[in-house]
Amino acid sequence: MKMRMLEEDELFPSTPGKVKIERVNHRQFHRCFASTSTMFLWALFLVALTASYLSFQSFVDTSSRYLSASWGGLHWEKQIRASAQPHRADAAGISVLVTGAAGFVGSHVSLALRRRGDGVVGLDNFNSYYDPSLKKARKSLLSSHGVFVVEGDVNDDKLLAKLLEVVDFTHVMHLAAQAGVRYAIENPASYVHSNIAGLVTLLEACKSADPQPAIVWASSSSVYGLNEKVPFSESDRTDQPASLYAATKKAGEEITHTYNHIYGLSITGLRFFTVYGPWGRPDMAYFSFTRNILQGKPITVYRGKDHSDLARDFTYIDDIVKGCLASLDTAEKSTGGGGGGGGGVKKKGPAQYRIFNLGNTSPVTVPTLVSILERHLRMKAKKNVVEMPGNGDVPFTHANISYARAELGYKPTTNLDAGLGKFVKWYLSYYGYTRGRKNV
Numbered sequence: 001m002k003m004r005m006l007e008e009d010e011l012f013p014s015t016p017g018k019v020k021i022e023r024v025n026h027r028q029f030h031r032c033f034a035s036t037s038t039m040f041l042w043a044l045f046l047v048a049l050t051a052s053y054l055s056f057q058s059f060v061d062t063s064s065r066y067l068s069a070s071w072g073g074l075h076w077e078k079q080i081r082a083s084a085q086p087h088r089a090d091a092a093g094i095s096v097l098v099t100g101a102a103g104f105v106g107s108h109v110s111l112a113l114r115r116r117g118d119g120v121v122g123l124d125n126f127n128s129y130y131d132p133s134l135k136k137a138r139k140s141l142l143s144s145h146g147v148f149v150v151e152g153d154v155n156d157d158k159l160l161a162k163l164l165e166v167v168d169f170t171h172v173m174h175l176a177a178q179a180g181v182r183y184a185i186e187n188p189a190s191y192v193h194s195n196i197a198g199l200v201t202l203l204e205a206c207k208s209a210d211p212q213p214a215i216v217w218a219s220s221s222s223v224y225g226l227n228e229k230v231p232f233s234e235s236d237r238t239d240q241p242a243s244l245y246a247a248t249k250k251a252g253e254e255i256t257h258t259y260n261h262i263y264g265l266s267i268t269g270l271r272f273f274t275v276y277g278p279w280g281r282p283d284m285a286y287f288s289f290t291r292n293i294l295q296g297k298p299i300t301v302y303r304g305k306d307h308s309d310l311a312r313d314f315t316y317i318d319d320i321v322k323g324c325l326a327s328l329d330t331a332e333k334s335t336g337g338g339g340g341g342g343g344g345v346k347k348k349g350p351a352q353y354r355i356f357n358l359g360n361t362s363p364v365t366v367p368t369l370v371s372i373l374e375r376h377l378r379m380k381a382k383k384n385v386v387e388m389p390g391n392g393d394v395p396f397t398h399a400n401i402s403y404a405r406a407e408l409g410y411k412p413t414t415n416l417d418a419g420l421g422k423f424v425k426w427y428l429s430y431y432g433y434t435r436g437r438k439n440v
């Protein structure tokens, strides 16, 4: 029986567990011991192999992070500190971290701060929502004025913590966002990623910073959604968003309120009304219309269901920049203790919470926008007039700016005609045109 069993065992080796129970004689014990020790050595070898593989992997991960990361290191920290240093003669300079600094509004605000002697550090992820070469060109412009722009995302909590550790920023101007009303149909996740997750990551970093900076950030006129009461006032209802973009900006207003309430972060939200101007955003109507008119391509002009024209309270970039700087200048300090995060951040008292409309107060229809562009470009547009698709647009916007006027001294001075004139001049020069004809 046993012989037969051994033979069988030799032919069909048993599992180790079985060996221990069934093989009891000496020979078997030695064989068993020998095979167990061999297996032990093999196991040891495998463990060592796995451990060295894992540590090699972590070495590769760590080194590649340091090799590929565009931030970190002593030289980088030195550049950050230098850029954040105010140079104002009156010693009243502020130190501002501008997110979305390579964006349209971000680059203008950063330059304006720098020009008056404030310290500015930019942050931008240079995503490809629109031509990143335009963002790189804005970065070069900032760099030539001494503003350092870090390439990174507001969702990167370690980068934010490092920036706030290296510099005691007095303010954060948060302009990084996924913009565009209609693109939300195509890529809804990008709005949640930037406008909600990114905002929360930034607020988490700011609430834990010591000292806590005051925050000024970009909300949007789109939060008024289907509101029909004109002009739009800050106290009007904002619970009927017409697009996911609007919904994420509205969510941002609620989220910032929470951080203000719990952690004492000083918050100012700015509802921008269709901002336009030089160095603008290629996805916006005035920009893409200009491009198509110059290239002899048709443009699509939306109109309302009842054949009514759509209208926007187009606001010139320089007026918006003044509103942003006034918001920074009037922002009160945050009242949270900062340091360490978690539940340890106690506010010392209520902190400032404000929301302002920054508009122009004179809506202009889209066909009028087109005819102003035609005049400045000295070219006729090939217009395709179609009914507004139900993809997030609202029929009109119109800002009431009395609150911003009272609190910020905000007073827009550039009308659409003058502003588009400046935009067209910039566009022709930037893209190498000489009056309707491209140089290159």
Ligand SMILES: O=C(O)[C@H]1O[C@H](OP(=O)(O)OP(=O)(O)OC[C@H]2O[C@@H](n3ccc(=O)[nH]c3=O)[C@H](O)[C@@H]2O)[C@H](O)[C@@H](O)[C@H]1O
Binding pocket: 179, 180, 181, 219, 220, 221, 222, 272, 273, 274, 275, 283, 284, 285, 286, 300, 301, 302, 303, 310, 311, 312, 366, 388, 393
């Ligand atoms: O105030 C805001 O908070 C928002 O302003 C801006 O959104 P909008 O006011 O929608 O600007 P924009 O796209 O230039 O369309 C202008 C008009 O042209 C019409 N429009 C547009 C495209 C087109 O092909 N045809 C057309 O008729 C269109 O129907 C509309 O009537 C920002 O993009 C947004 O990020 C956000 O900041």
